[in-house]
Amino acid sequence: MLAAIGVMVVLAVAIGLVLGWSAIRFRVEGNPLAEKIDAILPQTQCGQCGFPGCRPYAEAIAKGEADINQCPPGGEEGVKKLADLLGVEPKSLDETHGTPKPKSVAFIDERTCIGCTLCIQACPVDAISGAAKQMHTIIAAECTGCELCLPPCPVDCISMVPIAEDLPHWKYKHPVVMLKLVAETESA
């Protein structure tokens, strides 16, 4: 009887030690679920979801504090992917957070720009180049089209230009298969 209890105690201590050691040794930094959600989000950092950037939104979803349909740039497709990842039913986009728009980049009208640097401070991805009293310009390749530079501009010199379809951006369209009518539907 005593021997049995002794064995159990020794086992419990040994296993406890192993578990405790591995909890420290193999600790996962950050929230792996938030990482996965963040990878799906479009990284526009636009804040339309109500969080200051994609990462905070991903963390809020991971904690269950935010819904999955608050990201307009991700569109319905993004919602579907998030639903797949989290194993929930996909739902339609919450329109209170905005509607999906065609992909655009910001454009600064350099004749109107006064060089106030307010847009530079607003840009979440540092895609605006310029200095005080120097003309500013958008680095188009790095602009995410988040529109955060529009409100601070005192002279309204920034506009959003949709990305035109040119050869490097062109995609094959889904082929339309014309189905042949085999038999007339019989009238009831």
Add this chain to the structure above:
Amino acid sequence: MSRELHRFKGGVHPPDHKAESNRRPVHAAPLPKKLVIPLRQHLGNPAKPVVEVGDPVKKGQMIAAADGYISAAVHASSSGVVTAIDLQPVPHISGLPDLCITIETDGRDEWIDHAPLDYLAVEPSQLRMQLRDMGLVGLGGAVFPTGVKLDPGATQQCPTLIINGGECEPWITCDDVLMRQHAGEVLEGVAIMRHLMGSTEILVGIEDNKPEAIAAMRAAAARLDFAVEVVVIPTLYPSGGAKQMTEILTGKQVPSGKRSTDIGLQVFNVGTAYALARAVHHGEPLISRLVTVTGHVLRPQNFEVLIGTPMHTLITLAGDRDGTTGVLMGGPMMGVPMPNLDVPVVKATNCILVKSKELFPPLPNALPCIRCTRCADACPAELQPQELFRFAKAGDFGRAQEYHLFDCIECGCCSYVCPSHIPLVDFYRYAKSEIWAHEKDKRASDLARERHEFRQFRLEREKKEKAEKLAAKAQAKRAELAAVPPAERAVPSDADAKKALIAAALARAQAKRSDAAPKNIDHLTPEQLHQIEEIEARRAKIRELARQPLESEEKNT
């Protein structure tokens, strides 16, 4: 010379229609008034223009330079003046315009100074760069820069060199005609390739429906001082595909996701070898190529065409007929429909195929897939086209990739045999293009994430640095004040120290302001200066007046 031939799986036997165009002699197409030369004629980065509108150019002059390693230069096909560098229609399935250089030709067709290269004396890496600057690209269809392909790598060995004279696609005869007429020069190009690749075994694969080309190549090969084996292969579409040709001649398969150099061989088209010989032995960049104009025309034939010649002039030259229902660039199996005929001939244009209702009856409407797997039997890449179709149609691109979508060579065998007439290849092209777009978006969002995270880090760091700097400054000022002997100090308190700091700052600002002299009074007349002085005096008086009541108030309190 009997070599054991292998057979790739699948393949089809479409009617070859070669006899229409390979009997007439090759003519040089006349010099057009206007040449429109696209800058994106090859795989990789488009070339960068090095001329400006209004510049005179000579034949063979570089008008756009290669941009990066995987790129190729573009040259003026004839002499004249650059009249535009803008978006023009190009031969692309989308019908979208692309950046082109337009040259108004002067009719003199005057060459720029050019001289042959001594390829044996030049360092191989330098020779490859020179070939890139001569605009050499693979003329078999993929237009991959030849200089890049001619690199066996530091450790890789490339013992086998395969010269592809398969030309399996129906209707096209430009390689056939080239081998008949320029077999010697094709093999001169092969000699240069052999030198660069260090190959020991050279195989030329030609389909057995081109007996004249085989005879000409054998005769030319007999005159060489190294061994070239001209191998006759049975006619079967798509034996002219690089991977299929490799399998027929060597029995080796290029593993999925690997390059042919990984298994010690490299494949070049005969047209590429000819262009290489012209570039090295004559110093001529790639400014023209053989183009088959065939199908619904009066005189189907091959032309030697300057790059940039509008396609409609070639069709007129071959005799256009009524009842044209469309034009393909390339053959009937892999060709792409042209949105209009003003588009220029580019380096990839091997054939202009004019369609008519009789020659190419419109396909009946597609029926649902019955999963008969005839496409799987015909697929030379050993894929499961019916499964790929299902995934591509449903937008399940991940599964399509698992089924090796990217090993599809888009040869069109599956669509050819499909009893339901489903345009299968269109679905694979659609799926590939969607996957590429997804990958591009992914890269863009990764970049945005990285930049955003760096910005957060930078803002945090700047805030910290600023706080530290301020703290250090305040500390220094306090120490300075503390150094003053206590007798001279009034009541030593924190509030006083702060006041002193503020007063010092105010004094500094005042000094700065009075130091800054106005800069716009240098060229004024004495009267104007006088006026300014008067105004300043008045201002000082008003300021004085404005301050007085405050002071009196202070006295009262």
